[in-house]
Amino acid sequence: MISICKAKALKKFGLLILGAMFICFTCNPINAADKEPFTPLGAPSCASAACHNQNLGKGIPFSEYTTWTGFDPHHKAYAVLFNPRSDRIVKNLYNTGPGSAGATQLCLNCHSSNQGKSEHAGPGFSITEGVGCESCHGSSSGYISIHFTEKFKKLSSQEKEKEFGLTNTKDLSSRNKMCADCHVGNAKKGMEVNHDLIAAGHPRLNFELSAYSAQYPRHWKMEDDLKRYPDFNAKAWAIGQIESSKVALQLLEDRTSSFNGTGGKKSPWPEFTEFDCFSCHKDLKLNSRKYQGGYSNKPGSLPWGGWFNGNALKLVLEESKIKGFPTEVSSQMNQFNAQPDKVGQSCKKAIEQLEIAVRDLEKSPAWTKTQLLELAKKLIESGKINSEKGSWDEFAQLYLGLAAIHNSWDDLDPQSVPKEFTKELVILRNLLKDVFPKGFDSPSLFEDKFGLNPRNERPGETFSSVFRSLQAVLESNRR
Ligand code: HEC
Numbered sequence: 001m002i003s004i005c006k007a008k009a010l011k012k013f014g015l016l017i018l019g020a021m022f023i024c025f026t027c028n029p030i031n032a033a034d035k036e037p038f039t040p041l042g043a044p045s046c047a048s049a050a051c052h053n054q055n056l057g058k059g060i061p062f063s064e065y066t067t068w069t070g071f072d073p074h075h076k077a078y079a080v081l082f083n084p085r086s087d088r089i090v091k092n093l094y095n096t097g098p099g100s101a102g103a104t105q106l107c108l109n110c111h112s113s114n115q116g117k118s119e120h121a122g123p124g125f126s127i128t129e130g131v132g133c134e135s136c137h138g139s140s141s142g143y144i145s146i147h148f149t150e151k152f153k154k155l156s157s158q159e160k161e162k163e164f165g166l167t168n169t170k171d172l173s174s175r176n177k178m179c180a181d182c183h184v185g186n187a188k189k190g191m192e193v194n195h196d197l198i199a200a201g202h203p204r205l206n207f208e209l210s211a212y213s214a215q216y217p218r219h220w221k222m223e224d225d226l227k228r229y230p231d232f233n234a235k236a237w238a239i240g241q242i243e244s245s246k247v248a249l250q251l252l253e254d255r256t257s258s259f260n261g262t263g264g265k266k267s268p269w270p271e272f273t274e275f276d277c278f279s280c281h282k283d284l285k286l287n288s289r290k291y292q293g294g295y296s297n298k299p300g301s302l303p304w305g306g307w308f309n310g311n312a313l314k315l316v317l318e319e320s321k322i323k324g325f326p327t328e329v330s331s332q333m334n335q336f337n338a339q340p341d342k343v344g345q346s347c348k349k350a351i352e353q354l355e356i357a358v359r360d361l362e363k364s365p366a367w368t369k370t371q372l373l374e375l376a377k378k379l380i381e382s383g384k385i386n387s388e389k390g391s392w393d394e395f396a397q398l399y400l401g402l403a404a405i406h407n408s409w410d411d412l413d414p415q416s417v418p419k420e421f422t423k424e425l426v427i428l429r430n431l432l433k434d435v436f437p438k439g440f441d442s443p444s445l446f447e448d449k450f451g452l453n454p455r456n457e458r459p460g461e462t463f464s465s466v467f468r469s470l471q472a473v474l475e476s477n478r479r
């Protein structure tokens with residue numbers, strides 16, 4: 001079966017390359033890289049029974065299509081625009097009726113392939129497919145008939161992307177960049193979940209590559225990821241920290257300029273999602289944690305960037321001996337009235353720094369077990385120091401880093417991971433998880449129950465004690 005598929009396409013091989021060159025060199029001689037000459041053909045065009053639809057089972061090569069239709073949340077991304085939550089979001093935002101999210105450009109930008117545009121798409125394309133193969137792998141007109149040939153396979157990921165439009169999903173930095181358009185935001189493409197959307201009912205976007213990769217029902221082999229990166233989980237986390245922060249800074253820079261955001265208006269400034277949600281959304285208690293001496297800034301100012309620019313990022317950059325933490329952006333955003341033009345300038349500089357950082361990290365050799373443990377110790381130390389002041393975001397990011405390192409340690413040398421380490425991490429996770437009350441998708445009990453483990457696995461558990469235990473486990477680990 002597969003040979004039929006290949007034979008047919010091989011015939012087209014010569015033609016297609018010429019076709020692509022024609023578009024690149026003749027129609028758009030000035031800047032071929034800027035223009036996307038490729039068109040989406042739709043998920044069904046990948047779904048021939050001879051190709052990606054052999055239906056051999058979840059995650060098995062050549063069964064990508066059935067893995068996606070059966071298990072991948074992206075397959076439902078368009079359908080969710082018709083659920084009651086979406087109805088509520090568009091009602092709140094635009095006062096439009098049920099089902100209208102499915103025709104709202106802003107929503108389609110992230111919830112369907114090709115940003116919901118079908119004008120120049122192939123006949124098999126439909127926006128109803130949700131986030132399809134080509135959303136992640138690139139519009140396929142340039143590569144569909146050749147991507148399985150030996151000749152094509154010999155090209156580098158970069159060549160495949162530049163010449164034929166097959167997105168580089170192999171390098172973690174470029175993979176993260178691809179996910180981040182939708183999972184962090186890309187204002188230039190009209191993909192933005194700002195406070196307007198969140199207040200209307202949209203979930204907050206807090207992406208982290210390692211965790212989202214672990215949660216994602218893969219249609220490729222984990223071993224392939226491990227071949228490219230023996231320290232896959234930890235590297236995905238570290239590279240993701242830098243790359244997502246870069247994308248978040250780009251979003252901030254775009255927000256500072258008069259970009260047309262939601263609903264064609266000038267972007268709101270300051271944009272509330274840039275700040276710690278719970279600095280505004282909290283009870284006013286005189287004995288609050290911060291009031292008791294936990295302010296890290298001037299009391300009353302808004303702390304910036306909890307998720308994408310916290311201590312986890314700082315530690316990754318330090319570990320890689322790279323400068324690049326957006327200190328200037330941070331100090332400007334932490335002032336009472338951050339000036340958009342100044343912030344925008346600082347973002348530009350910070351993005352350049354982080355670009356260098358992410359390239360260096362991508363090129364660096366895989367971390368050894370010893371290096372992973374050193375990094376884990378630093379994350380734990382940071383948790384310990386901030387154990388009275390930290391926010392939910394702060395601890396959650398540290399937890400995700402530690403979990404990623406734990407998982408890489410397990411990949412590299414499963415016998416040597418102490419059971420106690422796993423156990424302490426589960427306790428840390430529960431401290432973070434159990435503060436989401438039923439019916440909430442936010443950790444609204446975090447302040448009330450600060451560090452009190454609602455499951456009482458160990459009565460009296462606090463962040464400070466769990467970080468101390470974690471530290472003790474690693475200190476006593478001599479193997
Ligand atoms: C920047 C891209 C982006 C935009 C714009 C966007 N979304 Fe989303 N949406 C996402 C992502 C990513 C998720 C998944 C979040 C997660 O779980 O981390 C999501 C999740 C959701 C969910 C929850 C999913 C579920 O299973 O119930 C709903 C509902 C939703 N979006 C509706 C909308 C509606 C309605 C609009 C337009 C008003 C919209 N979205 C605009 C990216 C976007």
Ligand code: HEC
Pocket residue numbers: 043046052062064065066068074131132133134135136137169170175219220224
């Ligand atoms: C959410 C993004 C996403 C979607 C949607 C998606 N993929 Fe993938 N796909 C990836 C990533 C990431 C990889 C792993 C990196 C790699 O091997 O290129 C991958 C790997 C693959 C591979 C293995 C490539 C190799 O060289 O071994 C194939 C084949 C594939 N995808 C086909 C498909 C098909 C067909 C669909 C639609 C039915 C699809 N993908 C949908 C992100 C996606």
Ligand code: HEC
Pocket residue numbers: 073074076077078080109110111112131135136175178179180181182183212213215216
């Ligand atoms: C074109 C936009 C887009 C791209 C690109 C994209 N996603 Fe998504 N992703 C979404 C949307 C929208 C949802 C919500 C879908 C739903 O709930 O049905 C989602 C949901 C998810 C979920 C489920 C989250 C949850 O809370 O259950 C995971 C995991 C995920 N994406 C991982 C990834 C990864 C990893 C990549 C990159 C390899 C990626 N996504 C690329 C738009 C995208």
Ligand code: HEC
Pocket residue numbers: 195198199200201204272273274275276277278279280281302
């Ligand atoms: C600068 C202060 C501020 C920050 C920071 C902030 N918000 Fe808000 N938020 C508000 C205000 C003001 C409202 C409107 C309240 C009202 O109308 O009653 C609101 C409304 C909301 C609502 C609607 C709640 C309701 O019941 O009406 C949600 C959900 C929400 N915000 C989530 C978030 C999230 C998530 C973050 C962080 C990513 C965040 N907010 C950051 C000030 C803020």
